[in-house]
Amino acid sequence: MAYPQNYRYTNQHEWVDTKGDVATIGITDYAQHELGDVVFVELPKPGTKVTAGKSFGNVESVKAVSEIYAPVSGEVTEVNGDLHNTPETINTDPHNAAWLIKVRLANPADVKSLMDAAAYEAFIADKGKEASA
Amino acid sequence: MEAANSPTISETRKTPLNALHRRLGAKMVNFGGWDMPVEYPSTGGLVAEHKAVRGSVGLFDVSHMGDIRIHSGRALGGALAAVQHISMNDASRLALGQAQYSAMLYPQGTFVDDVIVHRLGEDDFLLVINAGTREKDINWVRQNTKGFACAVEDLSDAYTQLAIQGPRAAEVLQKLTDADLAPIKNYWFTHGTVCGLKNILIARTGYTGEDGFEIYVPSDAATSAQVWAKVMEAGREFGILPCGLGARNTLRLEAKMALYEHEISDNINVWEAGLDRYCKMEKGDFIGRAALEREKSAGVKRTLVGLEMVERGIARDGYCCCNEKGETIGVVTSGSPSPTLCKNIALAYVPPGMSAIGTPVYVEIRSQKAKAQVVPTPFYKRARKAGPQAVATSTAKTV
Numbered sequence: 362m363a364y365p366q367n368y369r370y371t372n373q374h375e376w377v378d379t380k381g382d383v384a385t386i387g388i389t390d391y392a393q394h395e396l397g398d399v400v401f402v403e404l405p406k407p408g409t410k411v412t413a414g415k416s417f418g419n420v421e422s423v424k425a426v427s428e429i430y431a432p433v434s435g436e437v438t439e440v441n442g443d444l445h446n447t448p449e450t451i452n453t454d455p456h457n458a459a460w461l462i463k464v465r466l467a468n469p470a471d472v473k474s475l476m477d478a479a480a481y482e483a484f485i486a487d488k489g490k491e492a493s494a
Numbered sequence: 495m496e497a498a499n500s501p502t503i504s505e506t507r508k509t510p511l512n513a514l515h516r517r518l519g520a521k522m523v524n525f526g527g528w529d530m531p532v533e534y535p536s537t538g539g540l541v542a543e544h545k546a547v548r549g550s551v552g553l554f555d556v557s558h559m560g561d562i563r564i565h566s567g568r569a570l571g572g573a574l575a576a577v578q579h580i581s582m583n584d585a586s587r588l589a590l591g592q593a594q595y596s597a598m599l600y601p602q603g604t605f606v607d608d609v610i611v612h613r614l615g616e617d618d619f620l621l622v623i624n625a626g627t628r629e630k631d632i633n634w635v636r637q638n639t640k641g642f643a644c645a646v647e648d649l650s651d652a653y654t655q656l657a658i659q660g661p662r663a664a665e666v667l668q669k670l671t672d673a674d675l676a677p678i679k680n681y682w683f684t685h686g687t688v689c690g691l692k693n694i695l696i697a698r699t700g701y702t703g704e705d706g707f708e709i710y711v712p713s714d715a716a717t718s719a720q721v722w723a724k725v726m727e728a729g730r731e732f733g734i735l736p737c738g739l740g741a742r743n744t745l746r747l748e749a750k751m752a753l754y755e756h757e758i759s760d761n762i763n764v765w766e767a768g769l770d771r772y773c774k775m776e777k778g779d780f781i782g783r784a785a786l787e788r789e790k791s792a793g794v795k796r797t798l799v800g801l802e803m804v805e806r807g808i809a810r811d812g813y814c815c816c817n818e819k820g821e822t823i824g825v826v827t828s829g830s831p832s833p834t835l836c837k838n839i840a841l842a843y844v845p846p847g848m849s850a851i852g853t854p855v856y857v858e859i860r861s862q863k864a865k866a867q868v869v870p871t872p873f874y875k876r877a878r879k880a881g882p883q884a885v886a887t888s889t890a891k892t893v
Contacts, residue, residue, distance in 0.1 A: 397521070397533060397740070398541045400831045401808055403860075419860070421808055423540050423831050424532065424740050445806075 362390040365456055369472050370481035373430045376456065379472050384433050387460045388420065388451065391485045397422040399451040402444045404461055409437045411464060413471055418461065420451065433471040435464040509557035510654050510718040518736060526626025528558040531738040543741035544833040547702050548874075551660035551729050552737035553722070556701075557713065558625035560650035562635055566617035572643030573617040580638050580781055581611060581621075582764065584774040588613035593681045593699060595772050598634060599782030603763040603789055607631050608752055610699060612683060620649075620695075624754050638781060654718035658725060659706030659745075661876075662732040667707050669728040671696065675707070689724045691717065701742060703749025704876055747828050748874035750800065750841065756811060756827040757798060757841055765794045766843065796824060796843040800871035801855055807864035809840035814858040815866075823848060826857060832873060839873050840866070 368376045374392035378385040393399065401421035411417040411431035418429045440462050444450060450459040466472070476484060506529040515522065520531035533540040546552045566573040577585045583596035590613055598606040607627045612620040623631045632648050639646055658667050664675050673686025673696055683697035688709055700706040711721050726734060743753070752758045757767055764773045764786055775783065803809060809829035817823050829840030844855060851870055856863040 394535065397535065397539050401806075423744060423833065426808075426810065 362456070364389065364478040364482055366478050368456070369432070369475035369477060371430065371432045371475055372484060375430060375432045377432045377472055377475060378460075379466070379469075382466045382469055383438065384435065384464045384466055384472065385460045386432060386462050386464060388429060388455055389481070390455050393452050393455045396420060396427060397424060399448045402448045402451070402461070404440045404444070405437050407437050407440055411435060411437060429461065431464070432475055433464060434467040436467070437462050438465050439463040507558070509555055510713050510715045511555045511557065511722060513715070514719050514722060515555065520736075520738060523739065525558070525739055526624070528625050530558060531555065531736070533738040533740045534736050537735050540738070540740040540744070541833045543735050543737040544744050546733060546735040547660045547704055547737060547741065547745055548834050549660070550732045551658065551662040551666050551734045552741065553725050553729065553734060554657040554659065554737045554742055555654070555722070556657050556708070557654045557718075559655050560623040560625065560628040560631060560648070561653055561710070562621040562623060562632060563614075563647040563649050564619045564621065564635070564639065564644050565615070565647075567643050567645055569643045570617050573619055576639040576642035576644045577611060577619050577621075578777065578780060579642065580635060581609065582773040582780060582782065583611065584777040585611050585613065585619065586777065590615060591682055591684060593683055593697060595681075597758070597764070597769065597772065598631065599764065599780070600760060601781055601785060603782040603785035604760050605754070605758040605762065605767075606634050606760070607754055608758055612695075612697065627754060652713055653710040654713045654721070655708060655710055656721065656725065657700055657702075657706060657708045658729075659700045659702040659704050659737075661705055662729070663704075663706040666725065666729040666732060666734065667696070667709070670724055680705070689721050691721070701751055702745040703751065703872065703874055704745070743828075744830050744833055747830055747839065747841065748832050748834055748872065750872035753828060762843075763789055765789055766796055766798065768798045794846060797846050797849050798827070799842055799844055799849045799868045800873055801826070801840040801842050801857070801866040802869045803838035803840075803857070803864060803866045804854075805864040805866075807857065807859045807862075808838045809842070809857040809859065809866060815842050815844055816856040816858060816863055817848065818854060818856070820856070820863065824855070834874050841871075844868075
């Protein structure tokens, strides 16, 4: 699956799509592969403040619980409620339909420190090498 | 490089099929010191594997399990007496070719390990033990059978153990063996030629709550891979899938089969675990019996129950259980979404007063309390077929 060029990425495998001062956040295709079948999502309520680098929710596969870390700081404006009933969308369309939350950026410069698509792809390619070494 | 000098670093162990799992793109995990496949994402992953076993057939590499043979020397009777001494079920009731679920206990009535005892001969037994407890078990068996006229052999590395599980398992395996599988009842076994290999132990056992077989083939990598490939080929028409430890866990959880260090351990006794029917107090003395006698009259302080989540949330191993007042009353030993029931289920230890069906129990999930209730177990029980023709007709494709 291609990593959208206009997104930014974290080393915890979240993506950010910024439009104006609103950032849409999700987890990457690499992350959903690592998780396996997603069966449960726990997300914050609108109005919650999230902090860059801090956990804001959880994604669960049959096997395990994984925390999701906020790539940026700000206030949650919208939550993807559809995922409560169809968490498997995270496996099938992680970069689009399975967005998790939208955040009004506290500090728009946060985004600049994240990886672009090329850097992220290089990062996960390195992880692949580590795993097979 | 420095690690090589450190005596504390122990390498993870690999089964003879390790390279094959990696070629299949399996996600590997360390399980009890073993590098094992947890799921095979390229063929559908955990949930598809689970459904293949419930609806049709799946193949597991369970070579990490250990095998201990206890047999007599010249004087007959020593091995049976030894097995009776170290295990809680009554091995004297086993016919030749029959197996039983049992456990080895500490003197305090808690678990060294659970085992399957196979009676190979009049005075010849094979104990199949868990991977993570291999060394401990073998030492325990050697130590506690010293006074008996028997020989103890660790055959753990001699076998590649494959589990072929699911309603179509018999049809798949029948293609590969000259042994007639139809008359073999659950928890019985035979020996036969499998894939051209002579004298292979074929047991109608498993850890999935489904019909199925476990076969014990020579452990060299080439033979192991060849048998694996032939089983996969024979199962192709039924949509057979390679299955990992992830599906093995969800399958055994639905069937309420115990996992060591979860439902049973060195500080949980037989009565608490609810394994009474495999513990034969009347058979005579065995290690742990005196303590169990005392525990029985004292009464249990906790008991294993099945839980089903009522509110949103998945109970996981180790999560706390609370009563309505918010007081901690117990702990989850295993918890997962159930792919068969599409519910979130768990096994938990709670006080006997909270074990009645329907009792509300609150599971603490990341500092929030989610409501669950006590439900009957096993969560899943396969339909007993009336005859060999009445096998389930669904296949992996339709579920």
